Every structure is written in C-alpha cells, then in structure tokens.
Amino acid sequence: MNTYEQGQVLLINKPLHWTSFDVVRKIRNSIGIKKVGHAGTLDPLATGLLIICTGKFTKKINEYMAREKEYSGSFTLGATTPTYDLESEPGNFKSIENLSYEEIKNTNQKFTGEILQIPPAHSAIKLEGKRVYQLARKGAEVKLEPRKILIKEFEVGEIRLPTVDFRIVCSTGTYIRSLANDFGEALGCGAYLSSLCRTRIGEFKLEDALSIEELANSN
Template sequence: MNVADLNTINFEEGAVLLIDKPLDWTSFDVIRKIRNLIKIKKVGHAGTLDPLATGLLIVCTGKYTKKINEYMAQEKEYTGTFTLGATTPTYDLESQPENFKPYDYLSEADIQNAVQAFLGEIDQVPPIHSAIKKDGKRVYELARKGMDVKLEPRKIIIKEFEVDASQLPEVGFRVVCSTGTYIRSLAHDFGLALGCGAYLSSLRRTRIGTFRVENAVSIDTFEEIIKERKNRNLQQNT
C-alpha cells in the first residue's frame, strides 16, 4: 500500500488498507478506529488477529468489503516464539502458564525432528478458547464457564515450518500455512510432541497472499495521514 494513496483514496467507493495491528488491540478495535476516522460504516477485516498478536491486518472499505472472503482464503505467514516447559489453558499468554515440566533434556535434533510431523496436510483441533461457534455459541464463552467443550479436528496445510532452538525455553519460528490454521494450537501440539508442553508467547503475521506487513502502516500513521487530509480539505474549502 502506497502511503501517498491515502491522501486520494475514495473510501466509500472502496479501498484495501494494510494495517500493522498493534499489540493489545483487538482486530475490531482497528476497525472501529478506522470507521471513526473515515466516517463510513462499511469497513471490515480479512482475518482476525488475537490481541496479543501484531502484524498484517487487511482492512477493506466500501465496495471492496466484497473481497474479504477472497483475501481470507489466501495462505498466511507468521513469525513468533513458542515457550517450552509449560502449557496455558488458552495456549498463549492470555492465561497463566501451568503444568511446568523440564525441557533441558531436549537436543537441537529432537526439536528439529518434531517439526517434520507438522509439515503438509495435518489434522488440527482448534483451541477451545476461540471464536468458533458450537451449537450457536462461541466456544470461548462455554470454556470460560467451565463447560466441557469438544471440537473436531480440521484439515489444514503447513507449507513451511522453521524453528530456531538456540535460546531455550523460547523457540523462534516461521510458519507458512493455509487459512484456518491456529498458531496457538500448533504451539500446544508442538509441546505435546516434545513431551514438555509449550505455549505461544509471541506472534506476528507477516504475509497474507501477496500482501506483506512491510507495506502496511501503523494505526498511528494512518490516523495522522487522515487528519492531515481533512485539514487540507478544510483549508481548500475556505
């Protein structure tokens, strides 16, 4: 996305905005902010990022909201870290680590060998603390009430999976995967395969299809550009 284009885009007609979502913001926080700035209601995003994740969020406005499903279906790339030696109920740091186990017996070869089991088409069970609906209700709402939630595995594709185990207990990773993949579940399942447990400790989405986070703007930069655009328009009309 060319930043200069933000000065001329007709948001009502339709635009594709690449936003680098900040930490601790929900994806809807970004949508609400953009709606308030550009003063139109027809704004949506192509794929949720959890609050503790950063990175590429595709935001569509106006007529381009019809393209959201098309963008959501494209493969995605993520980087981040897994932390070995514990699990969390949410599979990330939205909840506290528990079930601590030793991990220092693992060799570099053990960790690299575990990667191989996750390449290609695999079955993955989504986390119960997710927005998937079951019997008409979000499963995270059921999980928070302490209800027993069972989800069926789904077919996903892990096209590329690279790890760096030089800084244990943190394992750096890069993943290229199909839509519908939960990186939190990948962290949890990776920990199970190693026998010591793991949870997702940081996550950044770096690519969706051909769209890259390097071409995205921060929400602060977006706000600054839109406010400057409004000020120019006011000056031209006075």
C-alpha cells in the same frame, strides 16, 4: 461518494493488545464511514498484518481471508496454558533439561504438509450457536472436531531455551496457538505461544502496512 466508500484495501500493522475489531472501530472513526471490515482475525497478543476493507471492497473480505498466511514468532517450552498462549497463566510445568536441540529442530517435520488440527477451546468458532470461548470460560467441556489444514513451511529458528523461534507458512484456518500446544505435546514437555506476528497474507506484506497513527495522519 469518497474513495473509501467506493472501496479500498488498507494494510494495517496491528498493535499489541488491540483486538482486530479495535482496529476496525478506530478506522471507522478516522475515515468517517461505517462500512469497514477486516479479512482475518489476529488475537490481541498477536501483532502484524491486518487487511482492512472499506466500502464496496468489503465484498472481497472472504477472498482475502482464503489466502495463504505467513507468521513468525516464538513458542515457550516446559509449560502449557488453557488458551495455548499468554492470555492465561502458564501451568503444568515440566523439565526441558533433557531436550536436545536436534530433537526440537526435527519436531517441525511432524507438523509439515497436510495435517489434522483441533482448534483451541478458547476461540471464536461457533458450537451450537455460541462462541466456544464463551463456553470454555464458563468451565464447560468443549469438544471440537479436527480440521484439515496445510502447513506449507515450518522453520524452527533460533533456540534459546525455553524459547524457540519459528516461521510458518500455512493455509487459512490454521491456529498457531494449537500448533504451539501440539509441538510441546510432541516433545513431551508442553509449550505455549509466547509471541506472534503475521508477516504476509497472499501477496500482501507487513512491510507495506501502515500503523494506526500513520493512517490517521494521512486523512
């Protein structure tokens, strides 16, 4: 039994446009075993830390998924999208010329601490046995119940309108896309997630992660 079958935790920097399963499939081919899984999905348009478990360590996936997450990225104000990110086209354009920097900076306070969040209709959550994004793509009305999440830290960084940079530390189950949409709603102008990078999961940090190429070259 090789070390991958015995169990390893691999920290991978997921590239832009790759699905989390694309990474799993690539690593399966690279290390030559089938028992490989990831501990927490990153959307195709997100980059950053993906924890990959191999062999016997796939039993630890739920444990790693439950850990605190940290993200950095940007919202774009003045429009919304059906998916709350750039997987779909922006629309519902509204003026942001009357927004003050102070108003934008202070809006994070409405989303700090324990809050209720409605997940996006375009997500992998199951409703009546089907993924809700499949229902949403068919034009069906999707109603999801709010979920309790914890936003431990929410920093508004540089503001270069219409773009607002952020850093967020949150509990598992938090949808940053929903947070972007809710942030824009609170400002009255709409917003969508325009970039996202996961920088930490529990004690695991992005700076310690390998690229797909680096992992392939190490085998």
